[in-house]
Amino acid sequence: QMQLVESGGGLVQAGGSLRLSCAASGRTFSTYAMAWFRQAPGKEREFVAAISWSGGSTYYVDSVKGRFTISRDNAKNTVYLQMNSLKPEDTAVYYCAAALTVARIQGEYEYDYWGQGTQVTVSS
Numbered sequence: 001q002m003q004l005v006e007s008g009g010g011l012v013q014a015g016g017s018l019r020l021s022c023a024a025s026g027r028t029f030s031t032y033a034m035a036w037f038r039q040a041p042g043k044e045r046e047f048v049a050a051i052s053w054s055g056g057s058t059y060y061v062d063s064v065k066g067r068f069t070i071s072r073d074n075a076k077n078t079v080y081l082q083m084n085s086l087k088p089e090d091t092a093v094y095y096c097a098a099a100l101t102v103a104r105i106q107g108e109y110e111y112d113y114w115g116q117g118t119q120v121t122v123s124s
């Protein structure tokens with residue numbers, strides 16, 4: 001089992017920034033691809049960003065490209081999501097997820113472990 005705990009969510013005005021963190025324990029973090037998903041009220045959970053086990057490859061949904069940055073620190077067993085230029089449409093619960101092997105990086109069913117989520121609210 002792997003435990004994932006997100007933190008860093010909160011309320012921010014449009015144009016502001018937040019950095020989410022996801023601390024992992026219980027498995028060898030450095031062997032897992034990591035991702036962030038989000039779910040807005042009344043909507044399906046959607047892929048936001050992912051990073052390979054080494055950190056050498058990153059992937060983003062088009063709506064956050066140029067604004068969000070995913071990174072990881074394997075020494076600290078932590079993955080981050082730096083969110084800049086936030087918009088009201090970024091409001092959602094953000095989840096981190098871990099996958100040992102991934103065929104389709106955006107597919108939520110590829111991921112083996114999930115955190116409990118952290119709320120991000122962007123006011124206009």
